[in-house]
Amino acid sequence: MRRRIVTRRPVVLHHGQAALPPLVDMLTILLFFILKSFSMDTPVRPDDPDFRLPVSTAREYVAKTARIDVTPEAVYLDGERMASSTFYLERDDEIVQELYDRLQGAAPRSANVRADGRVPWRLLRKVVYTTQVAHVETLDLVAVSRAGL
């Protein structure tokens, strides 16, 4: 009788065993993807559904500092309405007076300008000039990063 030297061990797949490694792989990939795009940034102006920040490829972290919001309707400092946008769009003033007065009082060294994407440069320039005249040293323009979900 011929003896089998190499015996084949029967492969027994338990129910569900074959599906586990791909599942773990998929979950691990998902975990890394979510961790990479993880963000705890709160919505900008949640009470204003029409507000839309420009989209950018930048990835720099947004520091917590004074917030200057520029919308087509108004200019805000830390959520408080300072001036009407249309008023300053029509005027030739280079400085937004109400914002200047408040910045002089608060004297922040840096500020984040969160401008709606539709805001014309003419208004944004006045806001930026105002911060410069008020001795704000560091200015950042805030945008929505493409790296987000």
Add this chain to the structure above:
Amino acid sequence: MRRLLAPARSVDPDLRPGLLSIACLLLILLPCLLLTTSLYKLASLPFRLGGAEGTRPPEIPGLVTGVEVRMAPDGMVLRAALRTRDANAAAEDVVWNETDLPDQDGVPDIPALQARLEALKRIDPAWKRVTVLPEDPVSTDDVVLVMDALREGPAGPLAEEILLGEGSPPLESASPPDAEPKTSPGDAP
């Protein structure tokens, strides 16, 4: 004869408990992360103002002494100042090259702009400052689009420092605040 010290039967370890625990951990972690994460991530675009001469460090002198991107409603104009290589020329002798970059289907021609900036970067790798001069009808969206294009091109980083605008009134001579502050209409407290 029975072997007392018989080798143990090799049994394939059952991986299921380990894999199941990992899968369970991931299934707990993922919803927690999805619940706490925000749908969008904010990014900061640092810039300086064009007119604030005293607030920025001097540029390292190189072959490219100045680059300006003027944004008009119908396109961009790239102006680059290059130092002349003439041996008899003075250090401040520069030649301005101007390139019109009209919009393509209403969108700024970013690839053409980046191609020219990469050419400037090849001429002078130390060049890092660019001034963006938007005109009034240009929107913030377009300004950010061009700022992104100036910071990084397909072949790598381009300009490290972006100056926005032609500048404001000098800090000292800026119009002083009025004694009675103006109030814009509709700003009732």
